[in-house]
Amino acid sequence: MKQVGVIFGGASPEYEVSLESAASVLEVLEGQAYDVSKIGISRNGTWYLVKSDLTAIREDRWLNQETCQKILPDFSGQGFWLSEEKKWLTPDSLFPVLHGKYGEDGCLQGLLEMMGVPYVGCGVAASALCMNKWLLHQFAESIGIKSTPTLMLTAHEDTTKVDAFIEQQGYPLFVKPNEAGSSKGISQVTHSAGLQAALADAFQYCTEVILQKSVSGIEIGCGILGNEELTVGECDEISLVEGFFDYTEKYQLVTAKILVPASLPVVINQQIKERAQLLYRSLGCKGLARLDFFFTDEGEILLNEVNTMPGFTAHSRFPAMLAAVGFSYQQIIQTLLILAEEAHYEKHLLTVS
Template identity: 35%
Template sequence: MKKKIGLLYGGKSAEHEVSLSTALAVTKAIDFSVYEVYPIYITQDGEWRKGQRLEESAKTIEQLQLTAGSGKSNDISSFLPAQPSDALDVIIPLLHGPNGEDGTVQGLLEVMNIPYVGNGVLASSAGMDKVVMKQLFQQAGLEQTPYVYFIRRDWDKNQGFWLNKIEAELVWPVFVKPANLGSSVGISKADNREELIAAVKEALKFDRKIVIEQGVVAREIEVGVLGNDEPECSVAGEIKPLKAFYDYQAKYKDGNTAMIIPAELDEAVYAKLQADAKKAFKILDCSGLVRADFFVTATNEILINEVNTLPGFTPFSMFPLLWEHTGLPYPELIERLITLAIERHEEKQLLQVKID
């Protein structure tokens, strides 16, 4: 029998459009002879819409939005099967950013006891919050760039203090980021105090917590990680933006970026990247998939930048390309992720929930 797969996409997030692009790419790659695919679309206003089974790959993003219908529902019971034979075997969350990639939806699926692809509640939430992530990396002994962070209230109360602290502890240029967002949304580069103030104002549009990172002259190297308790690494890839940095426009709009796969690296550097990627995977208690992003300096110093617990699957995305060059084509990658999700779910069912 075909496995019933629920594609969960859209979401109440600034990365809504990215999610739709990812969902479109997945429908074009998934094997409809093996899987029954059901769309579950969340509008940008947070309305859930469950559509009828897809008979073939979606042609456009608009089709994905319309396929799920127009009826609104936030009642969880409407997404539960009327009878066991209607139950979804696995849900593939394709939600980027807050309200999807941050552990919220993962928690809902855990409560509903539905297998789902990717990271669990803890890994998703820790991976979304760049400050918590950095603190865990520090605990694991992973080298990273210096940083300063604060919340909106602290900035509003004493902007001068934070400006002085940043200038004292970091060196220009710095990068200003919302702590809880991905896809380079809200990120700005600042070369002086005036630009820093403007960058913080921009980042605060998207989050109450801001992280300021030390700029570094280095190559941007990414590694894909796949697995549960015994993760494996892909070949490494190098990002070469043709702009100041790898922003949202370069990632998803104009493709104004060169991707070199595999990256040209010394064997020792490559081995250290793999080891650090696995260490980051494990310290966050990840499962399924992760893209680990690093800086490699001219002296081969390796600094971990961040991990992405739900890397995109768009035509411009690095993660599937890394695995394709490792010998795992996109359709097989999706199958592997589904298998990993089922394995993890089955292991959880072995846990005792009653006290003798």
């Protein structure tokens, strides 16, 4: 029986999202032929082997003395050291279900590489590059994929750059942390009076912030599953009554609706899928990613962002995209574990040879 460790939590503003996603993954794995270990990372970065049930994980009641013991990642290939029991926990593969900072930005992936255990999802370079919106857009432009006009700022940047950008692009515009997910810290600014508050909010999440010209059009997502051979899900479309697809809309769908498949012309749908695959391969993505674009009122296709561990409950966007091409949630999870081992052992063979 394969032993799988599901990692959740972490020191990220998206901690709660991780708990929901991980509980959904665990629910599937615990009903299948897997020996499952729950591995929780507290908000302060301490690792635990967790015995809590799924409800306690979803409700963030998993961290207590009765159901947890501290574990330490090991870099000699033996997995984790259980200090209380004085023994090793050695999973065949790991399924990190963490979103955002320290979980989706290459940090955790680097640690897992040092552990030498197969893990689900993109590697260090792809994770880091996709998380950094500014670098992602520069890279995408180098392979012919456009984004909306963007300016990057640091906290000590001269305001003349901001003034020049606004004079050229005008309002409305978006203010975003350069490295954050789930729309945390993102504001839509429609006039100068709201700019400083938006910048202050964004800088709470990241030391670099980007300003982007607002796009008039619709947001389209494209989910991809695979390593070398890719399965491309149906594109989805975000329909909003007003505002933008912020954190509340993403996870509560107050006025938003997600349409799968997207109501796009066939040619545009195909072009978005082709751009998504080109990006996925060029970035070196493995396992999965959700690539988000804008289809503007002027008929342009513009890159928005790439999520290397998108929201992953059974009802999230990525599973819905794959469901539309015949993959059940259970099949997606099983396939990801297979892909993790394939990527790991292919890399190992290259290293040995």
